[in-house]
């Protein structure tokens with residue numbers, strides 16, 4: 303088929319037009335160059351009428367097919383039609399806007415209270431979806447039938463576009479291979495090695511705060527410090543790279559700002575991410591997609607592009623520095639790589655030790671910086687980078703926002719629960735008296751109240767409130783407790799049709815009063831100091847962490863959950879033993895987002911958590 307270009311090009315921008323034309327398939331290159339003055343022009347080939355007819359025919363077929371799919375969806379009944387749920391918010395978006403709003407807390411709570419553990423919700427254009435926190439159904443989704451309930455295309459494709467081919471952007475065998483290689487790095491044994499470095503970072507944060515509060519209590523924006531600390535911890539232990547000196551007044555690494563903005567900006571584009579990106583993300587070569595992205599005038603798209611560029615440039619910088627040091631025979635670096643303690647080193651070490659025939663090609667390690675063929679998915683990442691960079695981006699992104707916001711939440715809760723704060727301080731002070739200021743790994747993880755505070759915070763306030771999966775084939779989803787169908791029947795299991803999206807409600811699973819007891823909505827660290835309710839133990843929640851879904855479960859559970867526990871505990875042991883936290887007078891709102899983030903009521907949304915900090919007298 304021959305294409306004819308009908309162009310409406312801005313006057314005077316001939317260079318851009320030529321670049322655009324160079325991306326077109328060869329058969330389109332006959333496109334005439336526009337007249338010098340450009341402007342709104344139309345060039346229609348005299349023989350083109352029949353071609354337009356063909357095109358119109360094709361378009362009609364496409365629209366009818368879409369219409370048929372839509373009609374089928376509306377007419378053919380499935381088990382999902384019998385599941386009760388809230389009315390649709392709108393035909394175009396279904397319940398999307400209510401579920402994924404930054405203030406969606408109430409909606410999530412209400413649908414759980416009103417409809418129970420399996421809720422029928424509306425997707426865009428009349429599609430049916432499920433919202434689930436029934437324990438047996440969760441077990442099937444994340445463990446038993448995890449190969450059927452996969453991450454959605456939007457999750458995989460957009461993560462791949464923004465973060466590359468790391469764990470968050472891959473499926474199936476590639477994901478399994480990566481997981482197998484990385485799991486040992488997150489074992490309890492390996493975590494021990496990280497403790498001294500974690501203390502080093504925590505002490506620097508302490509020193510920076512100490513300077514501010516030397517003359518009395520001060521209101522300090524603590525989320526910024528938690529983000530800097532979390533980034534530094536993953537930077538050093540993950541990549542042997544220091545992002546930040548953690549000194550007040552010194553410039554924060556641009557990467558730190560980029561990571562902090564990544565999720566809020568992504569969340570603002572949730573609908574686009576979910577329903578539009580997956581359709582366009584594979585279109586044409588990466589350079590072309592990047593060219594198109596540069597033309598899109600939407601502020602959020604530009605912000606996201608710039609954020610991803612910073613993340614990409616930093617990853618390239620880190621990798622290249624190690625690579626060059628290796629090439630020049632820098633003994634210190636080679637020794638460090640030989641020890642294989644950080645993620646990047648593991649990749650490099652594996653390659654150094656592999657037999658010749660098994661060695662990863664340079665392109666896979668160094669990255670096909672301009673190889674747009676091997677990374678056809680890069681949308682924002684013009685420099686289509688390597689697996690190694692992708693690990694870097696994936697981990698910094700996954701590790702920083704989640705843990706820093708969890709830490710900020712914990713400090714905020716302790717500020718609003720002074721008794722719990724004092725109990726914790728006493729426990730930490732005693733331990734420091736016994737073991738010294740850097741409580742060793744085994745003693746630290748065994749502190750019962752510290753552990754209870756972490757668990758309870760991550761139960762009631764999981765940083766990620768939900769995860770979304772899609773059924774790749776028709777599948778039966780059994781339930782622990784039957785639900786009442788709209789027709790009054792008892793439903794023990796549902797046949798979930800292929801392509802149904804399922805929202806796993808981490809939030810409501812963690813707050814299920816039938817399992818946790820009538821005080822499930824209260825923050826009570828003490829609940830972890832006595833045996834947990836039998837109902838909870840019998841329910842067999844499939845989460846990797848303490849009967850909770852906070853870190854999910856199965857093969858795609860959070861790989862860093864022990865890492866995050868340890869860094870939280872180290873930071874809290876240092877800060878709580880020396881500072882007292884009280885709430886700011888400013889009202890804090892927690893935006894649900896992809897990761898729950900604090901901001902100030904009545905002010906333009908900006909992630910921040912002011913908190914009043916003072917030095918504890920006779921701190922140990």
Ligand code: HEM
Nearest residue numbers: 469700701704705708765766769853858860861862865866
């Ligand atoms: C409180 C802190 C954290 C929370 C609540 C959290 C939560 C989660 C959740 C819910 C998922 C599953 C996402 C999905 O499949 O939809 C996940 C995946 C992941 N997390 Fe975390 N995370 C935390 C900290 C960390 C840390 C510190 C790291 C790294 C050091 C990390 C690395 C990852 C990675 C790489 C994945 C993808 C795993 C895979 O698909 O195989 N996370 N996390």
